[in-house]
């Protein structure tokens with residue numbers, strides 16, 4: 001099995017069995033995200049302990065990449081501070097969009113599986129929707145965000 005197969009398997013698994021799927025109630029913050037290019041709709045919920053994300057969940061529907069990415073995100077951000085989450089998003093975004101991204105794959109863990117998305121530029125917004133939505137929740141935005 002090469003790396004591409006492994007990455008594809010991670011995406012398929014997280015799409016079929018999304019982790020942390022459902023509503024967080026009560027939630028300290030949540031935000032809605034919509035990617036009109038594909039029709040992906042997500043709500044991301046977080047509970048915070050000071051600056052740290054204590055719990056993250058999501059619900060919604062969309063393509064395999066958007067759901068798998070949100071599932072991977074909720075696993076990855078738990079326990080991290082807002083600053084660490086922003087750093088992580090910068091790295092994920094680099095991996096999604098740049099072939100020569102200067103990112104240590106070991107820092108990304110399972111999120112490295114999203115690197116396959118860069119072969120499909122039209123799908124980058126599917127993968128990044130959950131991150132934009134999380135950022136909106138962290139900013140306690142009340143307006144829905146869109147990738148447009």
Ligand code: ZN
Pocket residue numbers: 035038039040062063064065066125126
């Ligand atoms: Zn999509």
